[in-house]
Amino acid sequence: MDLPFVKEAVKQLFSKSSCAMYPAVPSEAAPHYRGRIVYHPELCINCGMCERVCSGNAITRKVEKVEEGDKITMTFNLGSCTFCATCADFCSRHAIEFTGDYHMVATKEEDLLVSGTFIKKPPVKKPAPPKPAAAPAAAPAAGGAPAPAAPAAPVKPRDDGKPVNDPSKCVYCTLCARKCPAGALEVDRAAKTWTLDEDKCVGCGTCAEACPKKCILI
């Protein structure tokens, strides 16, 4: 019989244990640990990208009509989350944060929900305020196509946080339209048109990120 641990056992009998005495001695998570989600509703622009990319269906968005506009409630169910942080990566406003808090223990499922509410004002006529806008029902006011008919003129970014296309570089690949979480872009390959529905656009910048030619300015 081979007993390789005889010396080790005797040695350990008289030495200190290697236990982390957890409940008595609190311990921190590792630096980039992805624990409990913290949601910042004041930064959120309601683009819905996080909901789209979530693999565990952990994010739900509820829209209620109130007097000032739309009351939007985002709910993150930690009991359904994979903590992959894809939502935080895709959030252009950094409204989702993963903290090092790992104490996610609950006796009721409601205790594992993280939610935040904010009220989004409807778009004011005249595209002056930099507030992003979205009003699914009240959308008759077409903002007008941004800048398709400006040949050779240098395209300047708009000041309201919404995208603008540089037609001299654009190849009309439709990637931006496919990536847009709000469905505000319409790109026709054959007709070579790039149209933005300003009411739907929330100004998240996903289109600019997705653009292979980097011709969308924001």
Next chain:
Amino acid sequence: MFKKLIAESTAKSPWLFHINAGSCNGCDIELVSVLTPRYDAERLGFKLAGSPRHADIVVVTGPVTAQSLPRVLRAISQVPEPRCIVTMGSCPQSGNVFRGSYSVVGPLSKYVHVDVDVAGCAPKPQAVIDGLALATKILKEKREAK
């Protein structure tokens, strides 16, 4: 007095039974790491029982697949009262990324009363210890209510 002794002992000697209901093995590994020298749950009296009849706390991991559901329910029903059911990881609570699969019939709370949820994918060993400590408290309350 004897009743109080038993209730105190119940809080100090919870034995675990681990059921894998189609887990990806991440939570299983984390549960085992709770019993290793690093976290050593045995110093709190936890012990991994071999048979559900010996257990006090049932730890369920995995999204509860159609194949595993009858076995899970049978194993849980074999645990003598007072017992406590702990779901570990996101899967048994909601199905997580496996939600909507043809073979997943979870969440577990549809079929039995779940006492403690430990969220995380997979939870840190410290979080598991937290959850088990909470389960121990519930166990003691159940014993005292008897």
Next chain:
Amino acid sequence: MSIVISALQYLGYILIFPGFLFCFLVGLLLSGIDRKLVAKMQKRVGPPVLQPFYDFFKLCGKETIVPAAASKTVFLMAPLVGLAALVVLQLFIPIFQFTAFSGMADIIVILYLLLIPALAQILGGAASGSPYAGVGLSREMVTIISCELPLVLVLLAVAKTVGSATGEGLSFSFASIAAYQAANGSLILRLSMIPAAIAMLMVIPGETGNHPFDAAEAETEICEGMLAEYSGAPLGIFKLSHAIKMLTLTSLFVALFLGGIGSGIAQLVALMGLTGPAANGLTVLLGAIVTVLLCIVLTVVSISFVHAVTARLKIEQIFKFYWTVVSGLALISLVLAWYGL
């Protein structure tokens, strides 16, 4: 009147001192020390020393489930039979010169009584109707057979050594073994007895079903074998029996090989100038304390240490180990004793 007093005295023996209460406290304490030290040797903190007490009282408070396939009476009676046999066994093992029931039992009876707890487990397991218990009990039987041969050889060697000194040939009486050791010093000091003592140390974990000889109760592969269907108080009693078995076997070792310490205690009491019942009482008390301390040391050496450094053996490996290595050691001892070394 004297009948009543002696009846009360025997009741006290059975229920309190070498009997049930003593077994209960010391057995569970030994089990707790064992668990603590195994944890220490594995670089862990380990459970509190009183953990087996918590476990026992918790199990008393749990629901007892009797499987539908089980034979109820045997299933519930088996743990009690095993526990009773162990308590009786403890009454017959002398604590140095003191025996609760002197002159009523010798080593052969011990040999038989040692079988009963294991047989009770086998009966209970068989009555539970679980296939895991079936596998477990077949392994338990092989373990018993494996341990029995070296144990018999060890006892024969001791009996021969004592018997050739007293002229009886083979002396199986505990009284003469204790008397011989009190007069001539502990048996372990004799050259011929050293292999037997080592063999006995190896038999202890096998008889108690401890690591690495716990193939019959392997919790990870066969759900603790015969105990798979037990829950609540009967399970607690089996765990208690297991703990008491540690005490029984280690105190048997003390009685067989370390009996010479008893004369030292008697001399110490005599030095203090006590006589009569006070001296007797003090001798017994000191003897009990020394026995418990020796039992703790033996448990640490033969159970905890072996547990920490080995992995579980397969059942055929257990059989081979006991019938070659351990039996060989005991046989050497027997041959040496035969030639009077």
